[in-house]
Each structure stands twice: as C-alpha cells, then as structure tokens.
Amino acid sequence: xxxxPAATAWTDAALHRIATPTTPRARLDELRSHLQDTAxxxxxxxGRTTITTPDxxxxxxxxxxxxxxxxxxxxxxxxxxxxxxxxxxxxxAIGALAGITAATIAITKGLGxxxxxxxxxxxxxxxxxxxLLVAAALLHLLRRHDLAPSERLAWVAxxxxxxxxxxxxxxxxxxxxxxxxxHRALNREAADT
Amino acid sequence: xxxxxxxxxxxxxxxxDRWTQQLRKGSxxxxxxxxxxxADSYGYHLLATIRDRTAGTLAIAEGNLYPALHTLExxxxxTSYWRDTDPGTPQRKYYHLTPTGHRHLTHLVHEWNHHTRxxxxxxxDPA
Numbered sequence: 001x002x003x004x005p006a007a008t009a010w011t012d013a014a015l016h017r018i019a020t021p022t023t024p025r026a027r028l029d030e031l032r033s034h035l036q037d038t039a040x041x042x043x044x045x046x047g048r049t050t051i052t053t054p055d056x057x058x059x060x061x062x063x064x065x066x067x068x069x070x071x072x073x074x075x076x077x078x079x080x081x082x083x084x085x086x087x088x089x090x091x092x093a094i095g096a097l098a099g100i101t102a103a104t105i106a107i108t109k110g111l112g113x114x115x116x117x118x119x120x121x122x123x124x125x126x127x128x129x130x131x132l133l134v135a136a137a138l139l140h141l142l143r144r145h146d147l148a149p150s151e152r153l154a155w156v157a158x159x160x161x162x163x164x165x166x167x168x169x170x171x172x173x174x175x176x177x178x179x180x181x182x183h184r185a186l187n188r189e190a191a192d193t
Numbered sequence: 194x195x196x197x198x199x200x201x202x203x204x205x206x207x208x209x210d211r212w213t214q215q216l217r218k219g220s221x222x223x224x225x226x227x228x229x230x231x232a233d234s235y236g237y238h239l240l241a242t243i244r245d246r247t248a249g250t251l252a253i254a255e256g257n258l259y260p261a262l263h264t265l266e267x268x269x270x271x272t273s274y275w276r277d278t279d280p281g282t283p284q285r286k287y288y289h290l291t292p293t294g295h296r297h298l299t300h301l302v303h304e305w306n307h308h309t310r311x312x313x314x315x316x317x318d319p320a
Contacts, residue, residue: 001282002279032283033237
C-alpha cells in the first residue's frame, strides 16, 4: 500500500523532528518502514487503498509518540551524542581561552621562560591529561555499535590527526620564530668568540 | 484482571504487573531468535507473528523489540539486510539468524525447558 505525496511529506517532517544530526540513516529508514506498515493497518481498517496523513498520525500515536519512538528506534547513546559534541566544543573553547590568557600574561609580565620547573611541569601535566582524554575517547568510540562506519572513521580520524597536526605546525612554522632566530644568532656569536 | 474503563486514569502497576512485564521482557530474545530460525523477517512482521502465535499473551512493544534486535545484531547473533518491497514504498530491513545465533538459541531453549520443568515440578509438588 502506497502513501499519498502529502503523507510522505508528513513522514519526512516527523522523522526530521525526532532525528539528531548524527542519527544513522539506517535507523530512520527502519522506522519509516515500520511506520508505514502500521499506517497501512489503519488505512486498511478504514477501507482505504492508499496511506493518508491521518493514517500516519494514528500510526504515530499507536507507536507512542515522539519520545517512545525515539526510545524504540534511536539508540539511547545517539540521542546524547549531540549534547556530548556541544560539551566537547565548549571544553575546547574554554581550553583555548585559558591558553590565550596564559600566553598573554606570560608575554606581558615576562613569565615566558619555559625552562622554569613550573612551566615544564604544567606542560607535562597538560600533555598527560590530553593523552588520557584522547585515549578514553578512542576506547569509547570503538566500543560503540550505534555509529555508522563513516561517522566512527570521522571521529577517530579527528581525534588521532588533530594532535600531530599541531606538532607538525609547530615544527614547520613555530621553530623559526624571531626569538628562536635570535637565540641561534647569539649561540653562533658565542661560538665564534 | 478486569479491563479498566477507557476513561479512567490508568492504575499504577501492581507487583503482578511488574513480574509479568519482567517475564515478557525475558522472553523477547527467545521469541525473536525462534522466529528468525524459521525464516528471515523484519520488525513489524516479527511483532505481528509473536502476537498472533501467542494469542496476544506475548504482545511485545516496539520499544522492546528493536533494541533487542539491535543488541542481537551487535552480539553477532543476527545480521540484517535491506529488501525491496512494492515500488513507491520504503525498503524493509530483514534480520537473518547467524550460526552463532542458532547455537545461542539452542542454549536458550535448553535453559528455558530446564527452568520451566523445574518450576512446574515445584508448583505441582507443594509438599
């Protein structure tokens, strides 16, 4: 039994309403199929040969409405993924703000000598926390079965590639800053004398 | 149990209701695997078949069926594939029992029979 164009549009809107940006397409397709079978029963009971919007509305209520349908067809982890992404981005933003603030203070107050134990320990502790966070996120990702392969690959690639990109950027661009050049010039001068 | 009036407020679940709910939930996996051992099937058909073959006693909700199917798939007991239906209608996701799933079903059936025989003996021998 086929749906009318209006019924198809209603289904699209309903699925769009309860889906998150990362909802696997397969889960939505499975829901669409189940919804259509349920709506077909309503249409059959009403003596119709096509599925209309009221049939779909009745089917939606039969399945329990938005929350029950999300619970049944969309994995619980998935509904929280969007929130987790926001939390991650917020954490990165706070970290970046803290880093910029620390760098500004260090430059303006003359605390930029990275060879002091305080700065060395702070950098080592930050690196250890970052390593643990990346490892934990990777393990969590690999344990999840509700992600599409492309989604999993994108997250893993992002997690693995971001730190090396930062390191490569530093070695490619950061080491040839004016201070480093000045240090090397001083070293050469000291070596000559 | 008497059916409540449609206009009345639903009564809170009793201890018997909760026990029956747990019993149904525990039977869901066995019912799904049994039906898939007979033929590949999709969610809606599984629900309808379970309801019909148990005369409505084991009316599983979508909220129990689909998470159970996805868990069975993640555990490797079933696989899924999409099959075309009539033109203009969406494809259906069919589930297929794997050899691991067959072995799992055998274990579950054995445990079920063992358990029900024990309970039946217990109920039949109150002394």
